[in-house]
Amino acid sequence: MTVAPTLPGAVTVRVPAKVNLELRVGPRRPDGFHALATVYQAVSLHDEVSVARWDDWQVVAAGAYADRIPTDGDNLAVRAARLVADRWSVDERLSIRIDKDIPVAGGMAGGSADAAATLVACDQLWGLGLDRDELAELAATLGSDVPFILAGGNAMGSGRGEQLAPVLARGTFHWVFAISDTGLSTPEVYAECDRLREREGVDVPEPHVSSELMAALRSGDPALLGAALHNDLEPAAFSLRPQLRELRDAGVEFGALGGIVSGSGPTVAFLTESHEASLDLSVSLAASDLCRDLRRAKGPVHGAHVVQSPRGD
Numbered sequence: 001m002t003v004a005p006t007l008p009g010a011v012t013v014r015v016p017a018k019v020n021l022e023l024r025v026g027p028r029r030p031d032g033f034h035a036l037a038t039v040y041q042a043v044s045l046h047d048e049v050s051v052a053r054w055d056d057w058q059v060v061a062a063g064a065y066a067d068r069i070p071t072d073g074d075n076l077a078v079r080a081a082r083l084v085a086d087r088w089s090v091d092e093r094l095s096i097r098i099d100k101d102i103p104v105a106g107g108m109a110g111g112s113a114d115a116a117a118t119l120v121a122c123d124q125l126w127g128l129g130l131d132r133d134e135l136a137e138l139a140a141t142l143g144s145d146v147p148f149i150l151a152g153g154n155a156m157g158s159g160r161g162e163q164l165a166p167v168l169a170r171g172t173f174h175w176v177f178a179i180s181d182t183g184l185s186t187p188e189v190y191a192e193c194d195r196l197r198e199r200e201g202v203d204v205p206e207p208h209v210s211s212e213l214m215a216a217l218r219s220g221d222p223a224l225l226g227a228a229l230h231n232d233l234e235p236a237a238f239s240l241r242p243q244l245r246e247l248r249d250a251g252v253e254f255g256a257l258g259g260i261v262s263g264s265g266p267t268v269a270f271l272t273e274s275h276e277a278s279l280d281l282s283v284s285l286a287a288s289d290l291c292r293d294l295r296r297a298k299g300p301v302h303g304a305h306v307v308q309s310p311r312g313d
Ligand code: ATP
Pocket: 068, 069, 070, 074, 075, 076, 077, 098, 103, 104, 105, 106, 107, 108, 109, 110, 111, 112, 114, 115, 145, 184, 186, 263, 264, 265
């Protein structure tokens, strides 16, 4: 990863991406969000976000996907920093450096990750001493996935994904992420999901996580987990990008224990038996020419955490 130069006095936070092991989408709520039941896992694709005092708001992007994120006030990192500054009346502006290694608009919560990292970094830089609950409350106002990215590990999400509960899990899992050229926007995929359900006249039940998935996580057995992966948004993602189905099927044929569109896509996540199996699968997928980029990762990993601070704590 190319590391962006950091300013003196900067606080740097490392933050993971996520994959939804299961994503059940319930009815659309009166507030426009869908009721969700999901199980998240934090995986070892990381962004690094550094914040330092500056005379204006500034975003400097570096890394593999730097050219695909906004550098103005729309950047979720800036929104997060401004939220903390407003809430605690901190009259300062920041230079925010984002070393972007999480695919953008890939269904891996890259923007949410930068928001979560910025909350942790501002807390440290400004010495606010916020506890986990205060950070989680701020996180939920920034996006449904942000509280999980703060926490990391494995967790169950309900509400619109922001209400977290612990899950019992064992072991480390190995993943290959197949990244497509074109992003899929989250609202577009939910709209397609609604359209398909309406067309089929489906009566949408309240969402629940399956007992198979919870048992698979408890066992630590990747074959059981591979068989239990599920994403209700997958038909919508396949409808918008039919080549994703081909990619998923190819990965499973090449030996993945399971393949699933990650969140709202278009990244396809493949679970494998081991690090070596991930290498083999990457070689086969690369030769197939069905995706632009391949990344290997493991999960679960820690949530957003400080890796460099002038305060030294
Ligand atoms: P999710 O999985 O949470 O639905 P995603 O991974 O599909 O999200 P993101 O990478 O978060 O998608 O990007 C969604 C949009 O947010 C993009 O259009 C991007 O331009 C915008 N965005 C704003 N700030 C950021 C940021 N710091 N990093 C990435 N994207 C950002």
